[in-house]
Amino acid sequence: MHLAYPAVLAVLLFCVGLYGVLARRNAILVLMSVELMLNAVNLNLVAFDVWLRDTLHAGQALTLFTITIAAAEIGIGLAIVLLVYRNRGTSDVDKLTDLADTGTLPDAGSASIAPPTDNPADTAAEQALRAREQTA
Amino acid sequence: MTLAVGHPGFMSPSGVEIAFVLVGIATLGAALVTVTTRQLVHAALWLVVALGGLAIEYLLLTAEFIAWVQVLIYVGSVVVLLLFGLMLTRAPIGRSPDADSGNGWVALAVAVAAAATLVWVVVDAFRSTWIDLGGAAQGSTKVTGTVLFRHWVLPFEALSVLLLAALVGAIVLSKQGAPARRAASAKLGALSGLGALSKRKTGES
Known part of the structure; x- marks a missing residue:
């Protein structure tokens, strides 16, 4: 078999995954695209291992390691996505912009802007505390 | 080749x-x-x-x-x-x-x-x-098994530790939400004058 076939297929799969990572908005769809990219790399590893007839079979061992790490990554990633969904009510990566640089300096004088926290209930509690202090 | x-x-x-x-x-x-x-x-x-x-x-x-x-x-x-x-x-x-x-x-x-x-x-x-x-x-399974457990044993074991860490991490991340929310709701209850109710709730749980 020509080595060009698996290599080109791996390249195309990687670029499909790249498009998915850049274009998708739902965090779980982004994770699926990352899986596609990892699989493209796995195909390359297996093809080059078979081509080189490596006595250590480094390509196949590394493929097994990549599959395991991808499983760990998807477990942790989904736990994080679920935590974000529970705290924010969305898994939309475009809306998670608390750390984004908006280009405008925060106005120090206005107390109406609540500092971003992980928990919306916490924010409500802090605002209630501040309102109580101001009235007292 | x-x-x-x-x-x-x-x-x-x-x-x-x-x-x-x-x-x-x-x-x-x-x-x-x-x-x-x-x-x-x-x-x-x-x-x-x-x-x-x-x-x-x-x-x-x-x-x-x-x-x-x-x-x-x-x-x-x-x-x-x-x-x-x-x-x-x-x-x-x-x-x-x-x-x-x-x-x-x-x-x-x-x-x-x-x-x-x-x-x-x-x-x-x-x-x-x-x-x-x-x-x-x-x-084949024989070749892969031989190579994996003859030349790649140490990375293999390190990988099992990594899997265990990922498992523990996923569990910790998933369990984190419940106590934080309970603490937040307790704080909110105390602020709005419902301290007795929240104390009873925490006493129950």
């Missing part, structure tokens, strides 16, 4: 090459549907097709152990995890209009440019490289 001398041309493909190209087209099509469909659950199911096609490609490359690991771990568990994630984040069944972000054209341009560059480089580099698939299978 056979070099350029006397390899068959692209115009007379062998049977395994025809099978590889056909399965590759199906895999690529499934991957394209996965990243473009607006139905989230369908995306996960097309991902099964793409990963299963890759398992067949591994079989055609005589790496059978990798192929079965691919079926077991990816098709068996990763896709099920992804489906659970979709259900737990209340993904809409049917079309969701906000599956794609607004920068689709930029992403398409980047992906097409990367694909063109990489395909050009890869084809230019490996145009005349021939994989010899004859002889004993390169990736």
Whole structure:
């Protein structure tokens, strides 16, 4: 078999995954695209291992390691996505912009802007505390 | 390893090459549907097709152990995890209009440019490289097991520790929400003068 076939297929799969990572908005769809990219790399590893007839079979061992790490990554990633969904009510990566640089300096004088926290209930509690202090 | 001398041309493909190209087209099509469909659950199911096609490609490359690991771990568990994630984040069944972000054209341009560059480089580099698939299978379970437990034992053990750490981490992340919310609601209750009620609640729990 020509080595060009698996290599080109791996390249195309990687670029499909790249498009998915850049274009998708739902965090779980982004994770699926990352899986596609990892699989493209796995195909390359297996093809080059078979081509080189490596006595250590480094390509196949590394493929097994990549599959395991991808499983760990998807477990942790989904736990994080679920935590974000529970705290924010969305898994939309475009809306998670608390750390984004908006280009405008925060106005120090206005107390109406609540500092971003992980928990919306916490924010409500802090605002209630501040309102109580101001009235007292 | 056979070099350029006397390899068959692209115009007379062998049977395994025809099978590889056909399965590759199906895999690529499934991957394209996965990243473009607006139905989230369908995306996960097309991902099964793409990963299963890759398992067949591994079989055609005589790496059978990798192929079965691919079926077991990816098709068996990763896709099920992804489906659970979709259900737990209340993904809409049917079309969701906000599956794609607004920068689709930029992403398409980047992906097409990367694909063109990489395909050009890869084809230019490996145009005349021939994989010899004859002889004993390169990736049978016996070969892979021998190599893995003779030369790769230490990375293998380190990987099991990593898996354990990932498991513990996922559990810790998933358990974190409940006590934080209870503390927040207790604080809110105390602030609004319902301290007795929240104390009774925490006493119960």
